[in-house]
Amino acid sequence: MRRRLVVAFVLVAAVSAGVLAVASYLLVQQARLQGSLSASSAQAREDLNLAATITYPLASDFVNAYEQRGTHAVLVFPGGLRVPSDTEVNPPIPAELVDVVHQGQLGYQRVHVAGQPYLILGGKVPQSAAQLYLFFSEQDIQHALDQLRNTLVGGWLSVLLVAALIGNALARRTLGPVARASEAARLIADGRLDTRLPAGDGDEFGAWAAAFNEMADALEAKIAALSAAQARELRFTANVAHELRTPLTALVAAASLLSEQARHLPDEARRPVELVTADVGRLRVLVDELMEISRLDAGSEPVQHSAADVHSIVTALIGARGWQDKVVVDDQPLTLITDPRRIERILANLLENAIEHSGHDVRVRIAALGTHASIAVADGGPGIPPEQLPLIFERFYKADSARASAGSGLGLAIALENARLLGGDISVSSDVRSGSVFRLTLPMEPSGDVSKR
């Protein structure tokens, strides 16, 4: 942008200064040549009259006298006899000029003789058949014009240089605020929301900077409000979960006592006790998961890395939960440096989810893909409609509202947060005929910043 501005500025200066210079040169040149012609013509008329008094034998002396003044002269007599003032140079006379002179007029033509500019004036000598051609040197004029030309070219070049300098300075002055504004915009995009433009002068850029700063103020205030709201929400979730925990502790303890006594209770009391116990259990899971997800949100969950074999984690998990006849695992050992407790947590959620949907026929495939491990949990369940796929990792989202009693609705969200905590991710693909596949990808080794968390 700056270069284009400078080039345009220089171009305008070059054309206008160039036109001016060329026009001046042409005007001066024409004036000088015209002046030289009229002076020479007057001289020639005088000389022709003078030549009329000369007779042939003295012709040589006559022309030689011109040579003294630096002017070549040639007398041409009828029959083609030429008497040049300088026999060595004996300059040729252009045929067109000769024709004009033959018609009895005073003619002129500009030629170069031996590289020097000359104005030839020719005419008939009165009362004679002879013709006199005078070669007036225009060396001085040419010299002066050359000097003028050099001066004009030099001046033109200086104008170009000055134009370039001024153009550059102007462009810098004009574009400086633009450059500062784009730098400021970049900083704001990088999260430096306190970036502001210096308040300019009262010009358009000053107004622009003020508008930019107003926008940045609004943006900063908005984002501060948003993050405060988000922090409030996170704290609220953590507080809710925490406050629920105390009454829940009493509930869990009471329910455990009640369920021990359930068999001694009359039928109409036993069923309510069973329901209370079951619901206390659900509430406990929900509060635990709320606590976990609020810790994950707060970034306060510790990660403890160690070498872990995914296959052993999965088989141990299946054994502990009694899922042996529901889940098949590829016999594929794969050792990662990761947090085994979290992998177990993620896979427990994915397997629980899969078993819940298909009941059995759950398959776990373990594979190494370069720097990442892929652990796929496939079920033969009814699948997830495509429009629900993007939503299933949302908190409290339940694909099937009829099945709302199973799970807290946080399981997949917690699995995903845990996967991200380990530097991995979970993706899902589903087909209403063949079921769903949840694929956990994890780095084989933690990258620098993940291990720091």
Add this chain to the structure above:
Amino acid sequence: MDERLLLIEDDASIREIVSIGLKAAGFRVVTAVDGQQGLASARSGGFDAVILDVMLPSLDGFEVCREIRKFSRIPVVMLTARTDLIDVVVGLESGADDYVKKPFELPELTARLRAVLRRAASPAAGEDSLIAVGRLQIDPACFTVRRDGAELTLTATEFRLLVELAKRPGQVFTRELLLQRVWDYEYLGESHLVDVAIQRLRAKVEDDPSRPVLIKTVRGVGYRLDRTGA
């Protein structure tokens, strides 16, 4: 079985239901509603174990536990409301023998209590003969440890851990094995119980606990007692 328990818990509902449950399980229970009151009760003596909530008004559970340890090696089970590992570790470092995470089912709490009471009643079951390791003289029958003749004050858990290691000097004990033998735990995954207890034991029996010569760490496996140390 009518051990006397001191339950220090500020929440009335939890205090009441836990009392009911523990009484139903055959314990005698005295309750306290905050740290100061609990500490005063503990000082008056006559208890076999203390159940101590972490989040208490006036004096928190860690402080109460540290104070109790100044005059008694009575078993202490902490009730940790937060699941943060740091709470568990701080609780154990302040001298607790075990912890139960809230919320808990009563059978879980009674099982843990019985385990700590068993440990306290017979700190080193089946061991009567004096054990001498380096500068340490361990008398399992009298529940005493002397170092160069001076008696050391160890909790029941620390004592049992030391006896377990000292019975077979040189042998490497995994954390799981120690959990089973010392804490009577059948399940895995609570290895910080072992790690914190080892730290506390080292603080009492080593010259420089940060550079132990008696109780050595076997990296990635567990611990062993070095008979040439001390």
